[in-house]
Structure formats: C-alpha cells, structure tokens
Amino acid sequence: MPITLRDFRNPDFETLWTIDQRCFPPGISYSRLELAAYIRRPRAFAIVAEDVPAIIPQPSTFKSAYKKRLQIAGFIVAEASLRNLGHIITIDVLPEYRRSGVGSRLLLAAEQRLQATGCSGIVLEAAVDNQTALSFYQRHGFSQFNKVERYYPNGTDAAILRKDLLSAPQAS
Ligand SMILES: CC(C)(COP(=O)(O)OP(=O)(O)OC[C@H]1O[C@@H](n2cnc3c(N)ncnc32)[C@H](O)[C@@H]1OP(=O)(O)O)[C@@H](O)C(=O)NCCC(=O)NCCS
Numbered sequence: 001m002p003i004t005l006r007d008f009r010n011p012d013f014e015t016l017w018t019i020d021q022r023c024f025p026p027g028i029s030y031s032r033l034e035l036a037a038y039i040r041r042p043r044a045f046a047i048v049a050e051d052v053p054a055i056i057p058q059p060s061t062f063k064s065a066y067k068k069r070l071q072i073a074g075f076i077v078a079e080a081s082l083r084n085l086g087h088i089i090t091i092d093v094l095p096e097y098r099r100s101g102v103g104s105r106l107l108l109a110a111e112q113r114l115q116a117t118g119c120s121g122i123v124l125e126a127a128v129d130n131q132t133a134l135s136f137y138q139r140h141g142f143s144q145f146n147k148v149e150r151y152y153p154n155g156t157d158a159a160i161l162r163k164d165l166l167s168a169p170q171a172s
Helices: 010-023 032-040 102-116 131-139
Strands: 003-007 044-058 065-080 085-093 121-127 143-148 158-164
Touching (some): 003 102, 010 032, 010 044, 010 065, 010 085, 032 085, 044 102, 065 102, 085 102, 131 158
Parallel strands (some): 085 121
Antiparallel strands (some): 003 044, 044 065, 065 085, 121 158
8 A cells, every 4th residue: 555654734634533533432532623633733743644545537628537546545743842752642544544554654654753752751641441542552662551531521441551762762
C-alpha cells in the first residue's frame, strides 16, 4: 500500500475531524473546536498518512489524462511540553487501513520528531476499555503507570501510559 507521511496542512482539517468521529465513540471523539485547538498549540504538530488508492483514467478528446486521488488514511497529533515530555494527543487510522502498519508508521514518525526536540519520554491517555489502543501501545513499548477515573466526558476512565525515550532504542 503506497502510504506516504507528510505534515498537516490547514485544508486537511475537516477530513481529520471526520476521521476522528469515525475512530472514537461520542464522548471521546473531539469537537471541531477541541481538535483545532490541539493542532494549533504552540508546540504541537500533526502528521498525516496519505494513500494513493487509484489512478483513474479521465476521458479526453486528444489524449488520456490521469488524475491521482489522494486519501488521508490516518493522522497523529502530538506535542512537546516545556519539560521535554512528549504527549500523543490522538492517533486515528480509518478502519479500512488498520492492521497494515499505518498507525505504527505515524507513531514512529512522531516519536522521532519528539526525540529530535529533546524529549526524554512520551505520555498519553487511552480509554481503559480501548483494548486495541492498549495492545497497540504495548507493542510499541508503552506501559501503564497511572489511571485517571472519569477522565473522558462520557465517564470512562483513562489509562496513563508512558514510554521512556532515553532507554528505548532510537525510533526508526
Ligand atoms: C490504535 C490504532 C491507531 C492502530 O492503528 P493500526 O494502523 O491498525 O496499527 P498497526 O497496523 O501499526 O498495528 C501495530 C500493532 O499494534 C497491535 N494492534 C493493532 N491493532 C490491534 C488490535 N485490533 N488488536 C490487537 N492488537 C492490535 C498489534 O500488535 C499490531 O501488530 P500486528 O498487526 O503485526 O499484530 C487504530 O486501531 C485506531 O485508529 N483506532 C481507533 C482510534 C484509537 O483508539 N486511537 C488510540 C487511542 S489515542
């Protein structure tokens, strides 16, 4: 699958918000205002995974023209705190692209960027009933060190996970 990663651009916003609505249940997914505020935080960045699903021949009188359709398959929003701690704000991969490494590529790209800015570790929150996310993060070296009760607006508890970047092998 020809997935490429690139930085977020403003015209992506509505697509990213729609993906977030598909990835999380109500009460955990972000409102437009919340997602925009996270992306705009001064030390935040967003990386987009883009797929080129098809090359569609376009009818033309004189020659064949081809139009590439690009589709965003997923994205990650992360930030570096002033205390040099990275924070994964969200990672979202569309269901049809899951289990093919897109989430891993996004996470590793964010880890590399956070490491490059001097972060010594990364923290994140995941709903305690989100077994997929917990397995995904465990696979990537995160472990739970805390729990916050009723963290999410729908009343679900959050597991707080951490990965130490200093002892972890360099992300590649
Ligand atoms: C979590 C998420 C980002 C993973 O994205 P992905 O592209 O499917 O992840 P990858 O294909 O890179 O998976 C890497 C590994 O994570 C683990 N993993 C991923 N999905 C899993 C699942 N459903 N069940 C168990 N393990 C899983 C596996 O170890 C997997 O490796 P494998 O496929 O070789 O077994 C994606 O499922 C998603 O967007 N979920 C909805 C949003 C969400 O919950 N985000 C995280 C909370 S902030």
